[in-house]
Each structure stands twice: as C-alpha cells, then as structure tokens.
Amino acid sequence: VLLSIRTTISMVFRKLPGVSASGMGLRLSQKFVFLLFLSGLVTLCFGALFFLPDSVRLKRIFLSKTESQPVTVGSDNDLRDHLKKGAKDMEHLRGITSAKGETSTKLKSLSRKPSITNEAKADEKVVGGEALEDLTMSRSKTESSSKDEKVTSSSNQRANTDTSFDYNKFKKCLLKPPLGIEHGKSSHPQTLHRRDKVKEMMKFAWDNYKSFAWGKNELRPLTKNGHIGNMFGGLRGASIVDSLDTLYIMGLIDEYNDAKEWVETSLDLNSNGEASLFEVNIRYVGGLLSAYYLTGEEMFKRKVLELGEKLLPAFNTPTGIPRGVINLGSGTSWSWGWASAGSSILAEFGTLHLEFVHLSELSNNPIYTEKVMNIRRLLNKIEKPHGLYPNFLSPVSGNWVQHHVSIGGLGDSFYEYLIKSYLMSDKTDEEAKNMYYSALEAIEANLVQKSPGGLTYMAEWRGGILDHKMGHLACFSGGMVGIGADDGAPEKRQHFLDLAAEITHTCHESYTTKLGPEAFRFDGGAEATATRLSDRYYILRPEVIESYMYMWRLTHDPKYREWGWEAVEALEQHCRVEAGFSGIRDVYAQTVSHDNMQQSFFLSETLKYLYLLFSDDDLLPLEDWVFNTEAHPLPVIQNNTTTLAGPLFLGLC
Template sequence: MSLRSHEQLVASVGLLFLITVCITAFFFLPSSGADDYLYHQAKHAIPIRDADVREEIRRREQVELKRKVEEANINPPPIPKPEIGAGDDTHSRQIFVKQMIKFAWDGYKNYAWGENELRPITKRGHSASIFGYGKTGATIVDALDTLYIAGLKEEYQDARKWIDESLDFKKVAKGEVSVFETNIRFVGGLLSAYALTKDKMFLKKAEEIATTLLPAFNTPTGIPLALVDVESGNAKNYAWAAGGCSILSEFGSLQLEFDYLSNLTGNTVFAEKATKVRKVLTSLEKPDGLYPIYLNPKSGKWGQRDFSLGAMADSFYEYLLKQWISTGKKDNSTKREYDEAIAAMERKMLFVSPENKLTYFANLRGNRVEHKMEHLACFAGGMFALQSINEVDETAKSHYLDLGERLAETCHESYARATTGIGPEAFRFNSGSEAKTDAKPERYYILRPEVVETWFYLWRITKKEKYRDWAWDHVQNLEKYCKVGVGYSGIKDVYESTVQHDDVQQSFLFAELFKYLYLIFSEDSVLPLDQWVFNTEAHPFLIRND
C-alpha cells in the first residue's frame, strides 16, 4: 500500500469514528432537543456569555417556577410588593400605587369595557342609577387624567380611543342621568384631560355633554333640577328631596366646570347658567348665616332647615373657595360669601369631643344637634389647609391650617378605631364612644377618598411625614380588605375582620382615591397647588392668570 493510500485509510476511519460519535450522542440527548441540552449544560457547568442562551435559561426557569406554583395550588399576587426600606421608600410606594391603578384598570378593561363600572367579584359591568341605564364608560372618563398623570401610556391611549370613537352622549346615555355627577365626572374629567394634553377632542366632547345638561336649568329661578333625560330633554328633581327641592351640593357645584368650559370654548352659555345660580344664592337670606341643604327651584325659597358639611352640602363650600382661587383670587364676592358661611358653621356646628378632644363638624336638624360627622365631611381638612396657603392675613393662615390638621386627626381616628383600619361612612361622638359608630347603616366603606384627600393637602403644605405614613397604611388596608377578584370593592362593615364586599369598583376610585395616593408619593412639581385647582372629583384645572 502506498503512503497516500495509507493516509486515505486513516482519514476514512477517523471520519467514520466522528460520525458514529455524533449519531450516538444524538440518541442520548434529552428528548426535547438540543436547546434543552444547552440549557442544562449552561445552567450547571458552562460559563454563560451568549445572550440567547442566558435568555433561554431565564425563560425556562420562569416556566418551571410557574409549573411548580400551579402544582402546589398557590396563587401568586398579581402585584409584587416593593421592598419598603430598600432604597427610596417614597418612590417604591409611588410605584406600588401605580401598580394598583393598573391592576384595577386591567380588571375593568377585561370584564366591563364601556360599562360605567366594574363588579370585580362577579366580573361584569355595573351601573348606578346616577348614570341612567346606558353604557357611558364612566370609569374610562373618570380614570383618564389619572392614567395620564401616572404615566400609564398604553392604558391612557386605550381610554382616549374609546372616548373618541364611542362616547357620543346623545346616543349612549339612556334614561335619567344626574346633572351633578355627569358634570363633575364627565365634563370635569374631559376638561382636565384637555388641560393636561391640549387635545381638542376632549374639549369638544366636554362641550357636547354639558350641552345635554342645559334643559335642567329651565326653571323659574334658574336653579337646576337634579335629573335630565338626555333623549327627551325632560328634567326633574328627586321625589324624596323635601317636596321637590334641589340639593345644595348639586346645584352649588357647577361653577368650576361651567366657567372653565366657557373660558376655553368662548361659549358663554355655561358661565351664564352658573352665574345665575350664584346670584340667586347671594340674594337669599341665610338663617343664622347658614345654608340649608334644600332649595325650591320654583319658588326660590329654602326647604327644611337641615345643615351639614357632609352629604348634600359638602362640595358647595369647596367650590366657593376654589372658584375664588381658580380666577386668580379675583372673584372677591365669592370669597366673602365663603368666609361668612365658614364663620357661621364654626359658631354653630363645630365641636370638640369631651373625652379625646377631637374636633368635628356636627349636623343640624333644625335646632337639634346631631353629633355625627360623615366621611364625606372629612374633605374639609384639605379645604381649610388649601385656604390657609391662599390667605394673606397671618392669623387666618394659622387658624385654618390648625383647623385642617385637627380635622385630619379626627378622621384618622375614625380609621384607627375600625378593625380594618378603614373608616366608616359616618362616625359619632357619644358618651363612651368617639369617632366610631354602632349604627349598622353607617359601617360601610365604598372606596371613598375624602380622608386621603385631606392628608394629601396637608402633606403638601406641612411636610409632616405622618400624612404619608397614614396614606401608606391605607394602601396596605386597601390591599388586605378591598382587593378582591379582578379589582377593588367596597366593604359592608369596617368593624368586621372577615369582610363582606359590595362587589362594586366605583369610578371615583381612579379619579380621586388613586390620584390622591399617587400624588402624596410624588414630588410637589406634579400638579403644584399654585397652578392647579381640583374639582370635587379631583380633576385638575389650570388656575387662570389673566
């Protein structure tokens, strides 16, 4: 055999050996293929430099972890809790609130899109009577500015698209809608979105919806009725409201939105309607300087002598102050009426409890004092704090900031004394029991924001850390007691540790509670109080500087 033939034989034998080795290895590799082989070798032995292999390892570990969790029948929380105490606590808490917003929004989008609200347990739509019976997407409009402020860009774009393509109020609104709620949620939400983005579509929609409310003002006095049928234009008051009266908080909480809308569009009809209401109220004599909660829109006379800083009155006083602020503090007549009303309430309705020295505003039923403060009235701590930073007189500044802080403390006590750490709809001051309630109809919580609203203003103004701490406590209690199914629900009894849910995720959860919680953990440069004023649904409008 020649040398060349010998070399060829050696080469052939070597090639045959390599082929045999490869074939054998193929049969002994894991059955799922070469990728599995690379995964196992890389995970246990080989230094990992290849990015694709690293990604494959990460993906497979996630799949394996998910498999083990499912086999163990464990449901991992959809929102990972940040490590509080590691790094910047405030930033971590803000991120957590943002995740809460997204979780609640995803539940609404997946199970109730276009409906007014979500039932998070039964995973279907819900609509309160204030929205009539049409699918007007109240949650979408109410959540819009919060999504934008929190930087949830994809969610905001989904909301914007639905509003642009589907929110034709004359077509989707059915039955009788609340003039007040439609104004503060829909008109207010759309005006706020315009103020933040300058997207003219929002302004156009706001004007269209406000126009559908105008028939409610067709009364002898110009005081609007409570309900309007968008399809027919017929309007009426609630049958239960003191013989057909209009309600102070409702007809008295239109001016911010209507003035702002007229200023932006040049259509003066809205401002004119709101101004007429103000003129009627200015002309009326107030018993003991107080505003009763009922007014007859035909006769222009007060109804029964009931007075409150809570339900059916609350936002009227808020709008007197904020209307003055929104005009660059030029509407001095409104500020004067606010000052006179607050002074009268301090004389007649402000009390300090004997046992714990808690400050509270009681209700008056004629001459009878009802020593009860409502959750709704807890907004007032924030109102007085806001007033304090807009006063020139140092005595007034100090007085109203102190009053705001004392009310914040009282409302916090109503939370601290509940088993869930969440305050009830109303709480009383009786012998041996303060800032609590024994009345079953007052023990519920429907995701109301007023207490957190006050803590937000006081954090911004005082920088006392306790207000952020109280807000974070509420976040944790919301997670523990209100987070259920695919969203957040109200609870029926705040004094029971095993809670029953009402299965309603209110639209104002997004507009108010989530927004205030997010802003508490934000920098002051996000919606600064010297540039923005919030309507009673927490939708921010720019303060006029003209």
C-alpha cells in the same frame, strides 16, 4: 270650545220653565243655577286640559315658557316599582339613592355625594319644616324648555363653538410644567417605592375593568362583570372617563391610549335616560376637561362642549336653580323623588361652577358662566339661618325647604367650590372668597365641636338641634380649610391651618382598622366610632386621603404620608380581590364581606390622591391647578377680567 259651551248652555236653559233660549229674564234662583253650572263646566274643561296625560302639548299653549310646571307622572304603584328598580341600579351613587335616600341597609353602600340615609330621612320628618317622604313620593317633573327655547339655545351654542382658544398659549400661561420636571418622582427611595405601589394598584384595577367590564360604568370584581346603572342617563364608560387623567399622570400611556380611543369611537352622548346633573358634570364634564387641558387632544374638547350643551335645559326653572335629574336626550328635567317638596340639593347645584366656567372658556360662550353666576346671586340674596346654607332649596320659589345643614352629604362640595372658585380665578373672584369665609365663620360658630376626648369634628345642624355625627364625606373639609388658610385674614392663617389639621386628625382616628366607616359619632361615649351597623361600610371613598394629600403639600409633616401608607396597606388587605378592588360592608368585622363594586371614583380620586401624596409637589402644582370634587385637575385662570356683575366671562391669559 266657546261655541260648544254656548250651545250647551242654550240647550240646558231651554229646558228650564219660563226661560228663553237667550237666557234673558232669569229669576235670582235661576241665575244661581246658571252660574253654578257654568263654573262647573269651565272647571271640568280646564281640569281636563291640564291634567289629562296627553295634554302636554296643549299646556304649552297656555303656560309661560319661562316657567317649569310640575306634573304627576304615573300612578303611585307605577312610581313605586320604578323607584325600586332605580334603587337597585344606583348602587354606586355618591349619595343620592337615586347625587353623585337609601331603601335598605344593603343599599347603604350605594351612596356617594350627596349622601342621605334612612336616619336622616326620619330626622327630617321631625325637624325642619316639610318632611322628606319615602321613595314612593311622586317626583316633580318639569318640561324644562319648549322646542323654541331648545332651538335658540342650540343655535347660540353652535354659533360660539368655533373658538379661538389657543392651547399652546394656554400652556405658556402655566407657571410650571403640569407633570413636573421628572413627573413628580421623589428622590427618597421609600417614597418612590410607595408611589410605584399605588401605580401598580391603578394598573391592576384598570386591567380588570378592561377585561371584565369594558365600556360599562363600573366593574363588579367578585362576579367579574360590568355595572351600568341609571345614574348617568344612558352614558357609558364612567370608569374610562374618570380614569383618563389618572392614567396620563401616572405614565400608563398604553392604558391612556386605550381609554382615549374608546372615548373617541364609543362614547355616545346621544343618550335618552335619567341622568344626575351633578354626577355627569363632575365625572364626565370634569374628566373630559382635565383630559383636554393635560393633553391638548381636540377630541376631548369637542366631546365636552357637546355634553355641556345637553346640560343647559336643567336650568330652565323659574329661579334658574337647576333641577337634579335631566334627560340628556329630551332636555326634560325634574327633582329627585325623595327630595322634599321637589327641592334641589345644595351640593348638586353648588358643584357646577368650576366646570361651567371652563365650558365658557373653551366654547367662547358666556352662557355657562352666566348660569352659575345666577346661582350665586340668588344665594347671596336670600336669608341664611345663622349664616348657614341649608341643604334643600326650591327651584321654583328660591326659598329654603328645610333647615338641615351638613358639611357632609348633601352640602359638602358647595363649600369646596366656593374656595376653589376663588383660587381658580387667580384669586380675583372676591365674591366667592367672601361667601366662603362667611360660611366658614358660621360653620365654626355653629357646627365645629370638640369631643370629651379632644377630637375636633363637624356636627350636623337640624333647625338648631345638633346631631353629633360626622360622615366620611365631611372629611374632605380638612383639606378644604387648609387650602383656604392663606387667603383669609392674615392673623387667622395659623388658626385655619390648626383647624384643618385637627379635622384631618379626627378623620384619621375614625380609621380604626386603617379604613373608615361611612359615618361616625361623638355621643353616648362614642369617639369617632360608627355605633350603628348601617354606618360601618366603606366603599373605597377618597375624602380622608384627599385631606392627607393637601395637608402634606401645605405642611410637609411626614405623618400624612405615613397615614396614607396605612390606607394603602388596608386597601390591599381588605379590599383587593382576585379581579379588582371592592368596598366592604363592615370595617369592624373580623371576616371581610365585600360589596362587589369597584367605584369609578376609586380610580379617579382615591388612587390619584395617594399617587400625588407620594409624589413631589411639582406634579400638578397647586399654583396652576385646582381639583374638582372628582379630583379632575382644572387650570387656574390667569389674568382674568371681570365685570360689575362678577366674572361673567374669564379669559385664560
């Protein structure tokens, strides 16, 4: 390149009058022309090097391996077509149309955690700094690691997968048998009848999935076929992996064995597609971990450790904050196209801790725990507005991108994992505890509101402006505040229990037809009501029932079981169809319109929480088990050890 530049310069200046080939004796004006030409040539060369489509390999020569450089992928038209196709494929996403925005009212039924709506996107263009662009925004892709890095990571991982984890020793560490003395069977006839009904619903949902969608990610019960989508990057069988522990807990052993055989013979982890880090972690990693801990089947451990290794390249960013999307085959990661300024989402990178600590447990490799502890360190270091955690963070700079705070979609499970990390550590992870209670104090001061009718709710915060709306996803917080009540200041225990009960009551009030809308408001005279047509759908979500289950275990107030039974009856009346269960488009409509999707989390969470609600407390006792955000039970780590930097590696007793 230098030789070419030198030759070109020599040829150019031979043509200038009075200038020698050596360039000596230049007048001032000629020197200016010379410098102008040289700078243009250098800019052209290096511009081509960095921006031509085929220059990725050359760029690796010049870029630091520790940095992830965004590149623009394709034209705007190509990207628009790609994202429109992606939106159609993500009809069951927890809430990122992509995490686990929405392009139309029809696609509102797509979302699950974290959730984003057109309304939210419009609001963000007004409040909180850089605007969320529409779905045609160029997504920020990154070559997340070089070949050398991936080889090193793989070598380190394989060197530690020959573990000495003793499953029999682990079982002896449990304070109580996982399935109770009689599998949690209640002695009360009515409660037992209700539990049996939930079990029948699970078998009905499973049998139809097996008949019409076996191996696909989810069942479309109206058209009696399967749905794949692209949320899991080519992974299949999401409903199977999500259902493993539910089937086992309910004693549906034949069905569990079918699921286990499929995982062993057909779950192909060598996929090459665009996967949500969040969704793969909570559903596949969480599902395989819980299946292993409940059954001791070594196959589940092998599978989950192989999958865990494939997620590590997402963390190869300047800050160690993972990007939201990863190609499980190549290790390339990037941010969601709709996420402002290529940011990562709080509820996504904040919902890894439980699973990753257990990956370290099983692999004897601390790298997983180190990754999530690094996230902790960064969040502790940066300034938080009014003590609150905004939903968007740059994985490059480590700074907040917008000041939108929500306990519902985009933020929810981050807070859940703080208190659950503390509980899972056998109450020794003081850092998680302090972060949780500091966050809860800020939430109470800024977000918790009381409606004119006396209902307690959690509003959303947009740079200091309150939006008096609460999402269905935020209804998990009743249970979250409840399970943390015993571990704050002793004098505040009753206060936290009261707050948990009030939030759960508000969410029950939103269930006007015994099923609740996606979001409900407390402004313009509304009280826990979806005033907008686009908020009226219900996609078999579990969050309200989740809070019922926790509040029952904490208080044994019979109203929670009664409320749970109301939900069972409503699911049977409105959501049960000929070949499974389907979400509905409008919870207030007299004539039911179904969305033709049996979500995998309906099997993993909604029916599991209902089954636990009607079981005795010794079925998966909370002293021994913590549920991840997909309701997969993970064991409490007894007698863990810590270092000065925190719990970098924890040993199960």
